[in-house]
Amino acid sequence: MKVILDAGHGGFDFGATNKDRKEKNDNLALTLAVGERLEQAGIPVEYTRTQDIYQSPYEKADIANASDADYFISIHRNAADEPGTGSGVETLVFDETSDLMALAEAINQNLEQVGYENLGVFPRPDLVVLNKIKMPSLLIEAGFIDNDKDNEIFERNFNEIASAIADAIIQSNPMAMATVHAPKPVLYRVNVGVFRNEAYAYDLWRELIIKGYPAFIYRKDGYHFVQVGAYHDLKDATNMENRLRQAGYSTYITT
Ligand SMILES: [Zn+2]
Structure with missing residues (x-):
């Protein structure tokens, strides 16, 4: 089992912002903390970036497709159309048939334990990092950066948040998904x-x-x-x- 982690945005692409707070920095800090925990558990990790550099979503997809990882996990923070009105965690997948539906739900549930509201798993077939990547992929929105309450949870429970995501990944088993042909439920x-x-x-x-x-x-x-x-x-x-x-x-x- 091998995972490629993507810290969303980077370089001149700040992502969402809230005063001096930039999404790209939160994303990188959390991504590295999740990766550290996965590596401690013996899971090999690759990263799209470990520094503050710009990559287009297509470059991120190319890096992922050139790796032999079993799946791709992109870490972001959310922002509402009207700043301050959104709160909670959501995880995005290409569509409901994604092999990572169960993992997406487990990540949300673990993050709910840490204090975020669980907004759910949503299909986003329009996102490049979900539709141009060959391996199963998902994108975590770890709370809203434009919401002070969510930022407080992010700061205060940072280690727990990193562990919540890492634990869900460790407990999932992509090799079993790939090799055991369990009958899929009819949807x-x-x-x-x-x-x-x-x-x-x-x-x-x-x-x-x-x-x-x-x-x-x-x-x-x-x-x-x-x-x-x-x-x-x-x-x-x-x-x-x-x-x-x-x-x-x-x-x-x-x-
Ligand atoms: Zn983002």
Whole structure:
């Protein structure tokens, strides 16, 4: 098992800021602390950066793709559209079918123990570090940098936060995921559109997200499937399909 860690942003890309506080610095400090704990547990770690240097998201993706790591974890801090109005931790994955869903949830739960509100796991198929990286990847938003209360938790519980993330990674087992072919649970998803053209898929995805639907893009065989939700229970998928049909979308349910 090997992990590549990415401290989000860097150099002239500060990320989010709050007075003198820059996201790139919080990200790097936390990333190095998580890496230290993983290495102590015997897990080899690579980093996209260990210094304050600029990398575009595409460069970060190239570094990850050139490594032989089992997965990629990017560490960030969040910011709200209206500064100070957001609080808590969220973890982002490419979509709900990600191999790292369980790890994403474990990280959030561990961070909840440390004092952050658990905002959940969200699909973000538009993020370069999630969609251009070959290995399973996730992105942690470790509290809001524009919220003084979240910064207080970040400072006061810094070591616990680093351990919370590292412990979830140590306890996950990607080698087992890759080699043991456990039957995957069936998930029902509501398909709203299929496109060859990625831009059209993004237009529909964005429209659905703005309307509050848990939409994501699933890629297969050169097609982009715009889908909503992933449900264990067919009834839940049917309810979502009814909502979408009433809103004028033509849909079908798929697994
Ligand atoms: Zn960021």
